Every structure is written in structure tokens, then in C-alpha cells.
Amino acid sequence: MTGKWVIGVGLCAALAAGPVLAAQPSEAQVRELMQVMNVPGQFTVMNNQMASMMSQQLPCVSADYWKTYIDKAGQEQLLTAMIPAYQHHFTSDEVEGLIKFYKSPLGQKLVAQMPATMTEAAQSGQQWGRQRTSDMFAELQKQGKLDAQGRCPGTSGAQGQ
Known part of the structure; x- marks a missing residue:
């Protein structure tokens, strides 16, 4: 019985320790x-x-x-x-x-093309961000939450920009 108990304790300890660290x-x-x-x-x-x-x-x-x-x-x-x-x-x-x-050839292509790919992707992201911001501002203006200058109504020029 003690042998099974020792094995059981050892197994529990091993499971508690988690997976073997790579x-x-x-x-x-x-x-x-x-x-x-x-x-x-x-x-x-x-x-x-x-x-x-x-x-x-x-x-x-x-x-x-x-x-x-x-x-x-x-x-x-x-x-x-x-x-x-x-x-x-x-x-x-x-x-x-x-x-x-x-x-590998594909890995080297990735390395070679990544700067241009990231530049183009960043430009696309910036363009999307400008359009999305413009659309959201227009919606807020339509709802009366922003004035024509993109500020909260009733605020001075220095605030809300």
C-alpha cells in the first residue's frame, strides 16, 4: 500500500508542477x-x-x-x-x-518585402483612420453633439479640440 501511496503522491506532485518546461x-x-x-x-x-x-x-x-x-x-x-x-x-x-x-526562400522574401508592406499597410491604416474619424465627426455633428468646428457646443475655441 505504501508503494502505491508514494507513486500517487509523486504523480500528484508532477501534475501540480505543470508541463515540463521546454x-x-x-x-x-x-x-x-x-x-x-x-x-x-x-x-x-x-x-x-x-x-x-x-x-x-x-x-x-x-x-x-x-x-x-x-x-x-x-x-x-x-x-x-x-x-x-x-x-x-x-x-x-x-x-x-x-x-x-x-x-527559406519564403522567409527571405518576407524579410525583404516587410518594410514596403508595412509602409503601405500603415498608409492604408492612416487613410482609413482619417475617413473613419471624419465619418464619426459628421455623425456627431448631425446628432448635435459637436458644432461645425468639431467642438462640443458651448465650449470656447481652446477647449474640446
Whole structure:
């Protein structure tokens, strides 16, 4: 009877502990995944966009200054800071599968086409958002909840905008 009791307790303990934890990917695996996903290239695109935006907001500062925001050292720091997130959300086997996919022709096409795809998708989203906002404002004006200037009736010009 004691043997069955020990097995039963062991089984309960194993079930209470939950599923066996899958192996966490190594830093080297995550770095390889980031390379085949062209994460450093994405940093360059982000950096160039940010430099353009900042030079418009601060024309007294050269755009070249902002292009150093994510320099080589910054890229390394950012990659290192991102590794734990990948380790938290993916197992070693999953990272290996992702590496295999991103090394495939379809994975490489995804990497190559994603910047343009995301740009087009963002433009479509912005256009949709402008139209949706306009439609909703028109409906609120029709209901009398907003005046012709898009403000709450009875508010001064500085409020409700």
C-alpha cells in the first residue's frame, strides 16, 4: 500500500508542477534568429525615419546628428536588451523552427518585402483612420453633439479640440 501511496503522491506532485518546461533558447540562437530576420537592418530603417522626423522638428540640428542615434554600439545594446523577450516567449525548438523558416526562400522574401508592406499597410491604416474619424465627426455633428468646428457646443475655441 505504501508503494502505491508514494507513486500517487509523486504523480500528484508532477501534475501540480505543470508541463515540463521546454528548453529556453540560448543567446546565440536568438542572435542568429535576429540576424536572419534582419533586425539590424530594421534598426537602420527606424533610425533613418527618426532622423528625418527629428530634423523636421529641430531644423537647427543636422539630420546627420540624429543618424547616429542607433549606431553600431546602440544596435548591439538594443539587440542584447531584446534577447530576454525572445527567450521568454519562445522555446529553443521554436527558435530553431523560426531560423529554418527565415532562412527559406519564403522567409527571405518576407524579410525583404516587410518594410514596403508595412509602409503601405500603415498608409492604408492612416487613410482609413482619417475617413473613419471624419465619418464619426459628421455623425456627431448631425446628432448635435459637436458644432461645425468639431467642438462640443458651448465650449470656447481652446477647449474640446
